[in-house]
Amino acid sequence: LWGLPEPGQLPWSEVRLSPGAVVALAGLTSVSDWIASARPEKSYAGLDVDPAAYLGQARVDEARKIGKLAWRPWQPPGDTGFTALFPEEDRPRPVQVAVEAVVAAMQGPGIVVAAAPTGEGKTKAALQAAAAMVHRFGLRGLYAAMPSRVTSNQAFEEVEKLMEDADVPVRLLHSAAGEYLKGRATAVDPAAALRPVGVDVDGDGDGDAAAAEWFAHKRGLLAPVGVGTVDQALMAALRSSHVFVRLTGLSGKVVVFDEVHGYDVHMSTLMDRLMWWLGCLRVPVVLLSATLPSGRQHVLVESWRAGAQGRKPGRQVMGELPGVYPRVVWADAGSDAVQVVDVPASELNSDRVVGLEHVGFAERARWALRQAGEGRCVAVVQNLVRHADEAYEQILQLVAELPQEERPEVFLLHGQLGDAERAQAEAEILARFGRPDAHREQMRPQRAIVVGTKLLEEGLDVDFDVMISSVAPIDSLIQRMGRIQRHRRDGDRPALLLALTGVEEEANKVTFPRYTTNVHAEAVLLRTWAVLRGRTQVRCPDEVQQLVDLVYGPQKAVVCPPGWERQWERAAAQLQRTIADREEKAEAVRLPQPRDDVQLWELTARATRANRTRQDSYRRDGGGQ
CATH class of the missing domain: 3.40.50.300 (P-loop containing nucleotide triphosphate hydrolases)
Incomplete structure (x- = not known):
């Protein structure tokens, strides 16, 4: 924003921002403020300060802070083919070949669904797709959203191995990440000492605490490459303070969601809205499942396409349900229709x-x-x-x-x-x-x-x-x-x-x-x-x-x-009542639609707790650990 004319010289009443611009500007402003506020009190410049000299020194100091954050974009190798990325695999499995082919056919960011049995290598297929889309579309990284901590830990190992030759740290995001990483030979985080102070001093809340919480525990979502639970991504669909920072953290990345069939009603309702927003932000998405119902697949894909095409999601026509399995389904922002690729199972699962x-x-x-x-x-x-x-x-x-x-x-x-x-x-x-x-x-x-x-x-x-x-x-x-x-x-x-x-x-x-x-x-x-x-x-x-x-x-x-x-x-009547009740409760806390005229205040109005991503019981039907 440096270099813009004085506010009084611009016709601000005529400015119109798209939903993506609203999110990006709010996220950039908040994070920039937090980084700039991360300074020791002794560095207070006082009243007798030379503005030009202060600005020159600030540019040096802030660049050093940003360097500590290690927010360097991931630059995949020139060859993002499956065999180049995973040479230890004897040969790609059919679903991996199909995913690589559909991503190569995309004309821009899109959505991919890989529905195949367990053991078909869907996770590695998703990582290859992410590398290819980051390379082709000039993105900055990926976030792998897993259903649980144990699957997050497994995926972290896969992603870290993929990043061995890249100068990009991989962040693990879940409540027990510290315990899992304990004893590993991980580098000391140079950004750990960054603690914002003096944030939102005129506001009602504790701005320092909110900013410090982000930098202490949630900074990984802003990093280019991260792996964690799906909750970290679903929080971007909740009306909450700093939700625009979460959306900013997901933007410019490929987001992979694993085991999407297992989301409860509350999570699914949030997921539908998140897909709409990610489509609006042109965030590529890869969905993985072994048992995804055809109707649920339609809702997820249609929500993303609606966001990308600036419209409301359409209703499902039952005749459109794909009967093939395994399959890879895909569409990009400019697609007139969703493409379904029939994929054979590997020898292991045939x-x-x-x-x-x-x-x-x-x-x-x-x-x-x-x-x-x-x-x-x-x-x-x-x-x-x-x-x-x-x-x-x-x-x-x-x-x-x-x-x-x-x-x-x-x-x-x-x-x-x-x-x-x-x-x-x-x-x-x-x-x-x-x-x-x-x-x-x-x-x-x-x-x-x-x-x-x-x-x-x-x-x-x-x-x-x-x-x-x-x-x-x-x-x-x-x-x-x-x-x-x-x-x-x-x-x-x-x-x-x-x-x-x-x-x-x-x-x-x-x-x-x-x-x-x-x-x-x-x-x-x-x-x-x-x-x-x-x-x-x-x-x-x-x-x-x-x-x-x-x-x-x-x-x-x-x-x-x-x-x-x-x-x-x-039992059927009880299920319908339960679904309706849980959908209503989730709709009450989720983000508004990404309308062309959406206002920033709508994203945080009647803010809820950012951790309300799951319900106490019932998955799509029920859950439990």
């Missing part, structure tokens, strides 16, 4: 036939122990932490009765472990059951049982011989199936098997373990069980999209089994 069997809830521990007794690594996945803890204790008691040489190793992972304990558990499970290499194959137990919650389904790159899982929404179950023999290993392995527990049919009633419907919507559990109860197997990937769209499609897509009618109708 024609996977997963057997199904039903096990009583009280027998789940004994079932797991019998499987481990056959020399197998078994996963026990529960919907609630309390059920995981119960299963873990039962298994330990049963193991204690066995001879020492027959005892399997037993592990526990869920979100209520302490930060240090959880980090240790994640690291050990990854080391023992992760992607095979010479070292890990030696560490893999001969027999083991891993008990956990949905953390075992969300992006954790581990695999087990067989699994027993509580009945959960169909997308979660398919995600969990993807952890069964996810990697190729030496030696014979048993047939693919998923045992389902936590559901019993009584006379005219279906029951689930206590508190389950506090986490997952009863209607979605009923619809899931209705489509699976008569099956002895699921063919992946052939039946994945069909099953997901049945459960999350129109009410009549799944026929209510005889005798369930009363419970079925009551």
Whole structure:
């Protein structure tokens, strides 16, 4: 802004700013003020100051501060092809080839959706897409928005490896990042001492504290390359103080969202608005999912396109639903239509036939122990932490009765472990059951049982011989199936098997373990069980999209089994009331539409807490750690 004429000499009443300009100007002004205010009190210039000399020294000082922030744009190598970026991969998988091709065909920033089974290399495909778009469109970096801390940590390792030859630090953004990074040989952050003072001295709040909070904990979102939880990105969709700084932090980057099928109603409502704003700001987006319902895909893509084209999102026409899977879907700002690319599965995921069997809830521990007794690594996945803890204790008691040489190793992972304990558990499970290499194959137990919650389904790159899982929404179950023999290993392995527990049919009633419907919507559990109860197997990937769209499609897509009618109708009505209530609450706190005449004050009016990105329960239907 330096060099503009005096304010009185400009016709400010005639100035019109686009939504992008409003965000950029507000974000630039706030961050510039914070950087300029980060100075020791002894540097106060006093009243007798030579303005010209002060300005000259300030330019030197401020340049030094900005240098400490290390906000250098990422400059990918000239060759951003997949094999050039990831030479350790023998050959790209089909979804990786398809993503590279569609990004090369883009005429400008756009949106890409990769819907493919777990193990297809979607994360690396997204990183290749990000590198190519940063290079082609002159962007400054990327932010990878992951569903949880454990997946953020994994993605951080991938991104940091990608950046090995780039002079750009990678920021890890989540509440336990410090614990994860403890002990690593990371460089001292030279910007840590920057603390703004004297900010907004005429305002009502504590301007120094707000600015210091940003610089102490949230500065990473402004850095060119960052990895963290999706919450850090969704905060940019909340009406809150400094939300324009968050939007500025996302602008000029490629933003990758992983596991987008798993967002709860509140998160999805915020996500739709964020997509609209990111499209308006021409921020390229890559969405990844193994089980994305077709209708949800339409809403996300259409929201981004509406923002990019300066219009409101259109309604979905049911005939437009893509039936192909795996697939890559894409559009850029100038596209007349969304393109759908049919992608074959890799050899690993082709024609996977997963057997199904039903096990009583009280027998789940004994079932797991019998499987481990056959020399197998078994996963026990529960919907609630309390059920995981119960299963873990039962298994330990049963193991204690066995001879020492027959005892399997037993592990526990869920979100209520302490930060240090959880980090240790994640690291050990990854080391023992992760992607095979010479070292890990030696560490893999001969027999083991891993008990956990949905953390075992969300992006954790581990695999087990067989699994027993509580009945959960169909997308979660398919995600969990993807952890069964996810990697190729030496030696014979048993047939693919998923045992389902936590559901019993009584006379005219279906029951689930206590508190389950506090986490997952009863209607979605009923619809899931209705489509699976008569099956002895699921063919992946052939039946994945069909099953997901049945459960999350129109009410009549799944026929209510005889005798369930009363419970079925009551649960469906409750789900609709819950969704409407949660959507209304999310709409009350999310940003306004990016209208041409949007005003800055609208972004912060009736500001809410910036951490209101998730609801207490129910994902798209329900959730829990």
